[in-house]
Amino acid sequence: MKPTDISAPDYFHxxxxxxxxxxxxxxxxxxxxxxxxxxxxxxYMINWKSNVFPGILGRTCDRPCEPACRRGRVxxxxxxxxxxxxxxxxxxxxxxxxxxxxxxKNGKRIALVGGGPASLTVAxxxxxxxxxxxxxxxxPEAGGMMRTQIPKFxxxxxxxxxxxxxxxxxGVEFKGGHRIESMKALLADKYDAIFVGSGAPRGRELDIPxxxxxxxxxxxxxxxLSSVSFGHIDKIGKRVIVLGGGNTAxxxxxxxxxxxxxxxxxxxxxxxxxxxASPWEKEDAIHEDIPILNFLVPVAFVHDNGKLTGVTxxxxxxxxxxxxxxxxxxxxxxxxxxxxxxxxxAVGQENAFPWIERDCGIEFDKWNMPKVDPKTFxxxxxxxxFGGDAAFGPKNIIWAVAHGHDAALSIxxxxxxxxxxxxxxxxxxxxxxxxxxxxxxYDNDISPEKRFKVPHRDKVVxxxxxxxxxxxxxxxxxxxxxxxxxxxxDVQTVFATSLCIECDACVDICPMDCITFTENGExxxxxxxxxxxxxxxxxxxxxxxxxxxxxxxxxxxxxxxxCGLCAExxxxxxxxxxxxxxxxxYAGSSCPTKSRSAA
Amino acid sequence: MTYIAKPKFHHPGLKKNELGYTHxxxxxKISTLCAGCGHDSITASIIEACYxxxxxxxxxxxxxxxxxxxxxxxxFLGNSHGFNSVHGRMPSVLTGANLANxxxxxxxxxxxxxxxxxxxxxxxxxxxxxVNMTYIVENNGVYGLTKGQFSATADxxxxxxxxxxxxxxxIDLVAIALQLGATFVARSxxxxxxxxxxxxxxxxxxxxxxFIDVISPCIAFNNxxxxxxxxxxxxxxxxAVNRLDVLVGRDPISVDYAPGSVQVVExxxxxxxxxxKIDADYDPHDRLGAMTFLQKHAAxxxxxxxxxxxxxxxxxxxxxxxxxxxxxxxLEADDLCPGSAVLDKINASLR
Numbered sequence: 001m002k003p004t005d006i007s008a009p010d011y012f013h014x015x016x017x018x019x020x021x022x023x024x025x026x027x028x029x030x031x032x033x034x035x036x037x038x039x040x041x042x043x044y045m046i047n048w049k050s051n052v053f054p055g056i057l058g059r060t061c062d063r064p065c066e067p068a069c070r071r072g073r074v075x076x077x078x079x080x081x082x083x084x085x086x087x088x089x090x091x092x093x094x095x096x097x098x099x100x101x102x103x104x105k106n107g108k109r110i111a112l113v114g115g116g117p118a119s120l121t122v123a124x125x126x127x128x129x130x131x132x133x134x135x136x137x138x139x140p141e142a143g144g145m146m147r148t149q150i151p152k153f154x155x156x157x158x159x160x161x162x163x164x165x166x167x168x169x170x171g172v173e174f175k176g177g178h179r180i181e182s183m184k185a186l187l188a189d190k191y192d193a194i195f196v197g198s199g200a201p202r203g204r205e206l207d208i209p210x211x212x213x214x215x216x217x218x219x220x221x222x223x224x225l226s227s228v229s230f231g232h233i234d235k236i237g238k239r240v241i242v243l244g245g246g247n248t249a250x251x252x253x254x255x256x257x258x259x260x261x262x263x264x265x266x267x268x269x270x271x272x273x274x275x276x277a278s279p280w281e282k283e284d285a286i287h288e289d290i291p292i293l294n295f296l297v298p299v300a301f302v303h304d305n306g307k308l309t310g311v312t313x314x315x316x317x318x319x320x321x322x323x324x325x326x327x328x329x330x331x332x333x334x335x336x337x338x339x340x341x342x343x344x345x346a347v348g349q350e351n352a353f354p355w356i357e358r359d360c361g362i363e364f365d366k367w368n369m370p371k372v373d374p375k376t377f378x379x380x381x382x383x384x385x386f387g388g389d390a391a392f393g394p395k396n397i398i399w400a401v402a403h404g405h406d407a408a409l410s411i412x413x414x415x416x417x418x419x420x421x422x423x424x425x426x427x428x429x430x431x432x433x434x435x436x437x438x439x440x441x442y443d444n445d446i447s448p449e450k451r452f453k454v455p456h457r458d459k460v461v462x463x464x465x466x467x468x469x470x471x472x473x474x475x476x477x478x479x480x481x482x483x484x485x486x487x488x489x490d491v492q493t494v495f496a497t498s499l500c501i502e503c504d505a506c507v508d509i510c511p512m513d514c515i516t517f518t519e520n521g522e523x524x525x526x527x528x529x530x531x532x533x534x535x536x537x538x539x540x541x542x543x544x545x546x547x548x549x550x551x552x553x554x555x556x557x558x559x560x561x562x563c564g565l566c567a568e569x570x571x572x573x574x575x576x577x578x579x580x581x582x583x584x585x586y587a588g589s590s591c592p593t594k595s596r597s598a599a
Numbered sequence: 600m601t602y603i604a605k606p607k608f609h610h611p612g613l614k615k616n617e618l619g620y621t622h623x624x625x626x627x628k629i630s631t632l633c634a635g636c637g638h639d640s641i642t643a644s645i646i647e648a649c650y651x652x653x654x655x656x657x658x659x660x661x662x663x664x665x666x667x668x669x670x671x672x673x674x675f676l677g678n679s680h681g682f683n684s685v686h687g688r689m690p691s692v693l694t695g696a697n698l699a700n701x702x703x704x705x706x707x708x709x710x711x712x713x714x715x716x717x718x719x720x721x722x723x724x725x726x727x728x729x730v731n732m733t734y735i736v737e738n739n740g741v742y743g744l745t746k747g748q749f750s751a752t753a754d755x756x757x758x759x760x761x762x763x764x765x766x767x768x769x770i771d772l773v774a775i776a777l778q779l780g781a782t783f784v785a786r787s788x789x790x791x792x793x794x795x796x797x798x799x800x801x802x803x804x805x806x807x808x809x810f811i812d813v814i815s816p817c818i819a820f821n822n823x824x825x826x827x828x829x830x831x832x833x834x835x836x837x838x839a840v841n842r843l844d845v846l847v848g849r850d851p852i853s854v855d856y857a858p859g860s861v862q863v864v865e866x867x868x869x870x871x872x873x874x875x876k877i878d879a880d881y882d883p884h885d886r887l888g889a890m891t892f893l894q895k896h897a898a899x900x901x902x903x904x905x906x907x908x909x910x911x912x913x914x915x916x917x918x919x920x921x922x923x924x925x926x927x928x929x930l931e932a933d934d935l936c937p938g939s940a941v942l943d944k945i946n947a948s949l950r
Contacts, residue, residue, distance in 0.1 A: 438601055438602055445604075446606035446608065501822075502790065502830065503640070503790065503816070503818065505634060505635045505636070505640070508642070509629075509630075512609065513610045514610075532610040532613060533612035568601045569601065570635065571635025571818045
């Protein structure tokens with residue numbers, strides 16, 4: 001293998017598994033260290049810059065970072081990254097002074113359709129640069145699905161108000177209760193750019209016999225949730241069946257338990273394990289006495305002259321074909337009818353763009369989705385951009401934020417007369433953490449603690465009040481314990497080939513057997529010759545140049561604890577612990593590629 | 600010195616030995632030696648050898664004297680018996696312990712000061728008495744704890760860190776051990792674990808006095824130009840006569856070697872050593888030949904390493920003294936005091 005090029009910004013970025021997995025690339029270990037130091041406001045601002053909604057995401061994020069967390073490969077469970085984010089939001093001081101000031105307008109006008117996370121991120125990035133941003137939303141208040149679809153017992157209004165407020169106070173114009181009905185009309189208003197962040201607002205139908213007749217007691221999940229959110233609905237029957245296995249289904253069933261549902265069941269077609277809902281959301285539902293029944297396909301709504309009485313299910317089992325694809329085939333057992341008073345249908349969401357005329361220069365593909373460039377988020381109309389669920393179908397908040405940042409960068413470059421396809425490289429800082437012979441500016445003592453549980457409100461109390469937040473969040477002590485579990489993966493092991501004397505001290509001390517000195521070879525061959533097995537091929541090997549004996553140093557990044565013992569035991573300083581910090585490129589970031597070429 | 604304890608986490612894919620232990624289970628406390636010390640690599644090699652042999656840690660007694668090397672038993676086999684004795688007195692304490700309980704595995708760990716200076720006599724007598732032990736000298740040619748004076752194994756003409764030339768002749772512990780009748784004699788290098796680990800394993804399985812001289816560079820005081828015990832010097836002048844694999848309960852034929860290149864030595868306990876010859880003329884069963892070979896190569900400035908001599912049919916001190924097989928601490932009162940009838944018999948035999 002060739003010596004690893006550690007100057008490539010992506011190499012060390014990949015080692016920080018959580019940050020690499022995060023669509024917005026939030027520098028997770030950096031803010032967790034600040035939490036451990038009690039610097040909650042600083043931790044919050046790092047998040048705010050990167051993911052815009054720390055308090056909201058700290059309660060509701062889909063957390064792609066946690067399955068990626070290195071700690072999950074070292075012991076059973078990853079660091080509770082998401083809930084630590086909430087800690088930063090909960091314990092911060094007043095941070096208003098740290099926010100950007102509304103700046104003098106530059107005369108350019110941006111229309112943002114939809115007031116959800118994608119649009120608000122674009123506005124957050126562009127307003128401080130002087131753009132006049134106008135956000136349109138059919139609902140009276142900003143937040144989009146964060147406000148309408150996520151139940152208040154998971155995400156209180158106060159948190160949404162605060163974090164959407166930080167953005168609107170940057171001088172963003174918000175037009176609530178204003179549904180955009182025509183793209184043509186919007187284009188005619190001569191905005192300099194238009195961003196569509198209108199989400200995936202349509203709940204998928206379940207068109208089986210009895211649907212029309214019993215419609216009075218069959219509700220589409222996301223519509224029902226927003227009606228509950230706005231107070232239009234405040235009760236439901238005692239026996240409720242929720243159809244679907246995603247996170248919306250989990251929100252539906254838990255909401256139903258709070259509105260009078262005593263016998264609430266979730267019923268899914270697939271197996272329990274393959275459900276789309278996050279494991280922790282399933283756990284929370286089960287904790288509230290909601291059974292999840294699997295391998296049942298709904299075939300008919302049963303009703304008595306239009307009054308819903310139950311749902312009939314066909315029993316199925318999973319079969320896998322030669323390609324490993326799953327098919328659900330009837331098990332041959334007789335159909336089962338389960339009685340109920342109400343059904344909530346949460347079997348998926350769809351995009352809907354009835355308001356975009358098909359002849360206004362925005363092309364749609366065969367699935368009726370707009371053609372959007374995945375890098376720049378521009379549509380086939382160079383002034384119209386899409387982001388969030390509106391761009392590529394339903395995902396989640398953190399993806400919407402990531403889209404928003406990229407779209408804002410495109411809009412800024414477009415309106416600055418620059419090529420939107422040229423994306424400036426991120427800025428990278430790598431700094432030694434050495435303070436003394438065996439002292440580092442980070443805490444390198446590895447905590448053996450297991451993941452700390454987030455305290456919950458007593459179930460009896462929680463189920464009585466739909467607005468009572470279930471999770472109480474970590475207190476300072478628990479937060480400190482959990483923060484110490486972080487392995488500081490951003491503090492990188494950096495190897496200097498010319499300094500190494502091949503004394504083996506690093507090999508001997510490494511608790512995880514990450515380091516091997518051996519003859520060089522192709523990657524597949526090298527992986528066979530390492531000190532410990534190397535099963536995760538997506539985890540890179542760090543290979544040195546040729547050493548004096550003709551061998552190379554190979555480090556498998558997979559389960560490195562970043563404890564720094566290799567550097568402590570190295571007599572020549574060939575190993576050093578250096579903190580890697582990457583500043584993603586946002587609209588208005590100075591452009592390091594240009595200054596570099598000028599120098 | 601490292602302030603934090605070595606984390607308990609280990610690689611999730613670590614192999615376990617027959618006892619269900621990983622090599623991490625054979626570790627001791629974290630080393631307090633200087634960063635990069637060769638002794639830490641010897642520690643790691645002992646850990647690896649004990650892990651590979653599936654040795655139960657509580658069946659090992661590790662005994663040492665004074666010095667950097669003699670601190671190392673604290674860093675391996677944290678669940679074994681240990682005795683950190685007086686300077687140079689490790690061999691006597693080990694001999695005593697061995698006589699009291701022959702069932703344990705005895706690991707004597709010493710240094711060049713401990714064995715070639717203050718304890719030279721002790722070293723000599725434990726070898727000539729054929730105590731069943733593995734005697735490892737961690738040899739850096741320098742008194743590291745007292746800041747780098749030449750030790751008795753420093754080569755004549757080699758230079759100290761300050762540039763002073765050594766005018767005294769060096770003691771070659773391997774030559775002495777051969778002369779005194781050690782039945783397993785080897786030399787190795789802390790920077791070459793592929794050679795060292797099987798040597799330690801074979802020595803542990805050997806019955807009789809096993810002696811291994813391990814050259815172990817002192818990073819702080821003896822790793823400079825002019826030193827003959829530095830990483831660079833040893834790597835340049837290393838003349839390995841053979842490499843070996845220790846085979847316990849395995850058929851050596853199943854191991855893939857070029858034909859004619861392997862010599863299999865079966866030891867007393869049935870374990871086999873597969874010796875891959877590097878120097879085709881070297882015969883590890885020829886004590887006299889080994890001594891000559893060593894001297895010749897030493898004169899050329901070469902450091903001969905590998906298994907230099909082995910007598911697979913050796914016996915030990917217990918056989919020489921015809922001692923009781925049971926460890927003394929498990930002998931019952933009836934065994935120790937067999938009664939007046941037996942006494943009468945003994946007395947009668949002496950009349």
